[in-house]
Amino acid sequence: MNKISIRFFDNKEVRAVWDEDSSKWWFSVIDIVAVLGEQDDYTKARNYWKYLSAKLKKEKMKWVVPLPR
Numbered sequence: 001m002n003k004i005s006i007r008f009f010d011n012k013e014v015r016a017v018w019d020e021d022s023s024k025w026w027f028s029v030i031d032i033v034a035v036l037g038e039q040d041d042y043t044k045a046r047n048y049w050k051y052l053s054a055k056l057k058k059e060k061m062k063w064v065v066p067l068p069r
Helices: 029-036 042-058
Strands: 002-009 012-019 024-027
Touching: 012 029, 024 029, 029 042
Parallel strands: none
Antiparallel strands: 002 012, 012 024
């Protein structure tokens, strides 16, 4: 069973899901990008993540964990 949670980092919400099968927390990449980039606009954070992931893919960077879209 997965547990959905809202975590706070620098007083900003970060969505998280607890996966009991792997005993790990999974966090929203876009929420983390928004917090680290001090971005309040979700659309701008999502667009930046799309830009960054495309750039990293072009540079043939590998993800440690495959990221679903």
